[in-house]
Amino acid sequence: MKNKIIYWVLTGLVAFIFIGSAIGKFTANxxxxxxxxxFGLNANTFTILGIIExxxxxxxxxxxxxxxxxxxxxxxxxxxxATHLEHGLPFLAQCMIQAFIWMVAVYRFPELRSRxxxxx
Numbered sequence: 001m002k003n004k005i006i007y008w009v010l011t012g013l014v015a016f017i018f019i020g021s022a023i024g025k026f027t028a029n030x031x032x033x034x035x036x037x038x039f040g041l042n043a044n045t046f047t048i049l050g051i052i053e054x055x056x057x058x059x060x061x062x063x064x065x066x067x068x069x070x071x072x073x074x075x076x077x078x079x080x081x082a083t084h085l086e087h088g089l090p091f092l093a094q095c096m097i098q099a100f101i102w103m104v105a106v107y108r109f110p111e112l113r114s115r116x117x118x119x120x
Contacts, residue, residue: 010104011061017097018057018073025050039083052076067112070105074098 024032025046036046056076060069077098084091106113114120 007108010107014073014101014104015057015061018053022050022053039087067109070101073101077101
């Protein structure tokens, strides 16, 4: 029972991060749009990114599609890290989120843990 609670709390934290970020993109937060414009993104692109975040988070939440959601979220964060590096911005927060995604995924999915840790 304790493991299930930890499982869902960690899953909820990851989902909260991405769904919160997506909502910020959907509401066209002025500060976020200004930062996005400095990356060459417009409001339409921000909406598309928000949709990608929501879909990836939902796939991550659902146990059957959780590994796919993990890969999509990790790829999304890889893009965020690369974008921040390209523009000379701090990227530690994105790296920490990326690491957290993988820690939660390894905890949630024994088959993923087996592949990553044991190579089997």
